[in-house]
Amino acid sequence: MEKLLNELSSDCKAAYDLESDIEIKAQIPENLKRNLSLDLPSIAESDLLRHFTSLSRKNYAVSTTFYPLGSCTMKYNPLVNERIAKFDNFNKLHPCQDEETIQGVLEVMYKLEKDLCEISGMDCFSLQQAAGAQGEFAGLLIIAKYFKSIKQKRTKIIVPDSAHGTNPASAAFAGFDIVSLKSESDGSISPAKLKEVLTPEIAAIMLTVPNTLGTFERNIPEISKIIHENGSLLYYDGANLNAVMGVVRPGDMGFDVMHINLHKTFSTPHGGGGPGAGPVGVKAFLEPFLPFPRVESKGPKFVLNYEKPESIGKLKSFFGNFPVMLKAYAYIKSLGAKGLKNVSEQAVLNANYMLARFKDKINIPAGNRCMHEFVLSPKALFKNGVRTLDVAKRLLDCGYYAPTVYFPLIVEESIMIEPTETESKETLDAFVDTLVKIIREETSLEPQKLKDAPVNTPVGRLNEVEAARKPILKWE
């Protein structure tokens, strides 16, 4: 068992120290002074390094194992991008420096925006948002502000029941009421059902294309027509953009607003849960509402424009997560148009290859073809009380991170697999063999092995119910 920092703490010399070339004199008035003991651990540098190195080894990561987490696009994160982001001339800059001294930063932001426009078919982007959910929130605020500007009272957003949880949460956060729309068994939207819920109060519909079952929304031209005839807007959740780069563009499909997760499609690492970036793209008529500042070019120089009277405001301090933008831009420059299209083609090929190998062995509710990811429904094969959760934990024992499970909500006991383009055929084959063996053989022959899993991980299966019932949220 790994000790906690407070358990490692002793009377030893702490890891860091600092001297001052100015006399240390800090007289703090009594009413402002801290009396509460600080209680920070005291640990020697070598022990601290061992502690965190040891912790790092307890993580599965893209750098250690196949990570087929559906909808999360856990592709290889090129090391060169990390190296570039560590350049002093990017790292040691203050955000309030004069424009002339951060031209490189502004250039990266300006050019990234232009490339994202080209990839998506939108007219402009704000890069400020720190994550996909914040991108959604910004996009919905833009929609709200737009309708306010044309004096229309539209208070509702349609969200399909197959959507990511952040969609309805972001819409509610932006002040909208949610109209849930039941999707078809392959996750697609029926235009007839859409018409039934359409009213003059609908501001927009949020769609994920390809949807969370990995199928392309074939009715999109009709949906776009229906939505726009109603005076509503079409929102594109870009979580699955990795399937369609260079193939089809949200802007060309009729989408008015979208967000992109740079930490998915554009390969910036996820950091164990962030930082990410969620640029928001809009058509030209919505440009005035984008967050400020906007990076503009003025002759050979790049400048920041804060004069945006109709803007929804700011979503985050300063410019957003610049290193994430930088890594995404480096990724795009590495791939170029041809490489980007190849990414999507290979991602779709990898997923279809896996799907073809699973077909006839495990039920696939959305059919025999998919885009970049697909959902398995193994429920009918489960015996002896085995559940998808057990399968996921057993996969950890086999050295794989588990796919997304129990999402999308519309498929029972679902297993959602996204291989990404950077995995080799050998990896895909080995994973398919393993998962088929677990589901088709082990559930009948060795059910206890699944229920006991994982046993090869640093800890065995953890009691989540107990954790929530009696929360221990810090060391005692």
Place this chain on the structure above:
Amino acid sequence: MDYTSQSQRDRKEMFKAIGISGINELFSVIPEDLRAKELNIAGGKTEQELLNYFSDIALKNKILTSFRGAGIYDHFIPSLVCEVVGRSEFWSAYTPYQAEASQGTLQAIFEYQSLICALTGLATSNASLYDGATATAEAALLALRVSRKSKILISSALHPEYIQVVKTYLENFKAELVFLDVSDGAVKKEILEANLDADTAAVIIQSPNYFGVIEDMQTLSVVTKRKDSLFVAVVNPLSLGVFKAPGEYDADIAVGEGQVLGSSMCAGGATFGFMTVKKALEWKMPGRIVGQTVDKRGNRGFVLTLQSREQHIRREKATSNICTNASLNALAGCVFLAGWGSYGFKKLAEINISKARYAFSKIKSLEGFKPKFGEDKVFFNEFVIETIKDVKKINKVLLENNILGPLDLSETEKTFKNCLLFCVTEQRSKFEIDRLVEILSKI
């Protein structure tokens, strides 16, 4: 260069297994008239070309000796922090959904939560938010949710970008924002009393505030509690090495910017925001929370917990829409806080104060420069100086000397004409401060 690994032979075998003759068949579901033309995106660079290309772009930026703060600070980052956050097992992992395969991230975040609680003196911390500004906005939303009241009082000396973000977040909520006057550099008790009423959900005060001044949080908190309003403290975590912890003055929520704890300035982000709350508010908190539990054999382990607050379960009824946060920067914060020890961390704060004080006393004694606020004001890194000199010229001359001079407050605050916000951290040497003073003296 792309990062795919299939050979032509692999591809052919895969086509065969799928039963297609070429890649286009996989996209046949997409109507032809929707297909994209070839994208116009330059690229295809090799790794070597990429490094050269970005070296050239990086050279268009200039590293300066910084005397500017205003929300992002030049602090020392120990090598251990760089080493740990540089480990790919941490940076290339996802949000720890599969707990047993994510104990590294989960335990580190649990330790982060413990350290942030120790620092702020409050009961419960979440796993991080995007930054200080969004953490402040989330605190305002939390207060509205819990109190069911509609008014929020905000110090006008809250960072202007935080104010903008709070306004954006609250745009479509029925909330009234009232800004408290700070013309003498801090919020006066009387001003708070005059604005506080039964409909006040929360009072948000930053300390050190935007002007660097330490507020009398104890007094302001006591006043706030008279109307059962929540007291929200926006604090600089480094300053808590010496100044009163939010828990000591009965704050209900403490939030702040974590950049000072081991994240580089990086043109303003990525950083992390933190939030700690009183026990009674923990189920109302936004964001991920890590909790301790046991495995089947009784071994200690860590999981994401209290998840029924969150968007993936509660959808539109979640406490926030946040999903991805700023985990890697919070990890940096954890490694940073773990290495100083109580004595060292206090000393670090004292060095910051001492160096800022030293610069303050030198600058204010220059002809044409004087303190904007009364001498009784206590500050941490930053202080405001009023000058009769040409502000634009000051910063131009400093820039010519590779110095990032003080922030010109007249650009953001109309009532602060000819006022300069200086920042001095432990990174500035006596030599650098003396040189700054010398250049100022010649303007």
